[in-house]
Amino acid sequence: MLYVTRREVFSAAHRLHNPELTDEENARLFGKCNNPNWHGHNYTLEVVVAGKINPTTGYVIDINNLKKIIRKNVIEKLDHKNLNTDVEFLRGVIPSSENIAKAIWDELEDKIPEGKLYSVKIYETENNYVEYKGE
Numbered sequence: 001m002l003y004v005t006r007r008e009v010f011s012a013a014h015r016l017h018n019p020e021l022t023d024e025e026n027a028r029l030f031g032k033c034n035n036p037n038w039h040g041h042n043y044t045l046e047v048v049v050a051g052k053i054n055p056t057t058g059y060v061i062d063i064n065n066l067k068k069i070i071r072k073n074v075i076e077k078l079d080h081k082n083l084n085t086d087v088e089f090l091r092g093v094i095p096s097s098e099n100i101a102k103a104i105w106d107e108l109e110d111k112i113p114e115g116k117l118y119s120v121k122i123y124e125t126e127n128n129y130v131e132y133k134g135e
């Protein structure tokens with residue numbers, strides 16, 4: 001098995017807030033990430049596709065095509081957006097890195113034309129990342 005990774009970056013605003021909790025509970029739980037007027041991150045996304053080499057191309061997946069699929073379905077919908085209010089596929093979830101990674105997986109899983117989606121990583125900072133590999 002071979003693993004092909006495409007990295008993309010996007011900038012977005014969010015607020016971690018659970019509407020089922022009180023303002024005090026939210027502030028205690030999420031700290032500065034609960035600031036009412038949003039804050040931003042420069043996110044890095046890594047998408048890994050696993051598969052065998054196609055003998056005709058020598059590729060697992062045409063990575064230029066993978067780039068286009070990620071940009072069209074994910075990056076264009078997230079970049080310079082408010083993740084709480086602007087993104088259809090994040091509607092109703094707390095936009096933590098965990099939920100973002102899972103939602104991106106769900107957006108991409110059936111759109112990978114060669115190989116299989118293997119993992120989605122979201123870096124919220126250089127030091128913190130979440131990886132999702134499906135159920």
Ligand code: NI
Pocket residue numbers: 014033039040041
């Ligand atoms: Ni944040």
